[in-house]
Amino acid sequence: MMLRLRVSFPDRPGALGQAARVLGTLGADILQVTVLEREAGRAVDDFTVSWPGTTDAETVRDRLSVIPGMRVEGVWPTREIPGAAPDYDLLRHVAGEPGRALATLVDAMPDLVSAEWAVVMCAERGELTHHSWQAPQVLDETGGLAGVKAADLTPLRPAALSSGGQQLMSLPVPGTGLHLILARNQGPPFHRAELDRAGRVLEIISIIGRIS
Template identity: 60%
Template sequence: MLLRLRVSLPDQPGGLGRVAKVLGTLGADILQVTVLEREAGRAVDDFTVSWPGATSPGEVRDRFSAVPGVKVEGVWATREMPGSAPDYDLLMHVATEPARGLATLVDALPMLCGAEWSVAYCDGAVRHASLAAPDLIDLPEPPPRAATLDTEKLRLMLLPVVTHGLHVLVARAEGPVFHRAELERAVRIVDVVSTLAARARTPVIDPQNHG
């Protein structure tokens, strides 16, 4: 199974090696490392690993508890295959069929963001939902700018889509809170896709026939 581990560790030589050694003793194969943060002498990295058999977040944390300075912030299942380029695939789909750009974006964001589902909503009503979205959703008050929000059960990202006058909500029940690096990446993706989709709704005027 594919898992993503978010690990906070001292930003010093040998830090990644210690994490890799623990994962190796557990039989996990590291497929990808994503750097989220480097500041104040610490680093936050996401490890995508192939894990033999079933495991639990508690088991992973127990193994890392003996490593000085290392903290496991989250462990959750992922569907994103390392080496793939789902963000480029999304842009290609939208460029090919921009009229469906918003729906394509909502469908793609869960995989892109390591989440489980997403919806686009406006005026308290869902306009489009990804496949795994629940039937009943407590829609939060839309913020004026992109933000994260944590409830008792869910980690949320709220992303304004100014060109369409609505918001996209991205949710995951497992794993840690959304990191600011994840939020910034999602904002860039939404901006590009919404711009392409908005152009599809704008009529093209031939200047030779205008007037």
């Protein structure tokens, strides 16, 4: 199985190696390390790891947490393929079929940020215009989604939201009244680095897909 681990630790020589050694003793094969943040003397990194069988997320948390200053922010399953370039693949598909830009977006964008599903929401019309196969197909009785009111789901700027343990990301689609909303049911809140990456990809797609 593959898991993604988000850890925060003191930004000092050897700290990353300590985490790698602990994961090695648990039988993990580290496939990829993504640096999300380096500031104020701390670092936040995402590890993509593989185990030959199954493992207990709590065991992983407990073992890493014994390292001085190490904080485990999330452990969750991922479909991410280390070394792949899903953002480039997404842009290629949109360029090939710009008329299907939004449908392609909701199908492919979750894999870019280790999310489970995505929808495109039009707050003005009070409806979901596009959704991936795992996503809700309708808004709830309040006009919101996943326990979050519509007004909170459609901010003017990219935002990370939380509701009932579910993590959401909302991105305005440039030049439209639409919002792209992504969700993951496990793991930590979306990091600003993930918001920035998804926002940049969305901006390019809105141009080549001629979304209006």
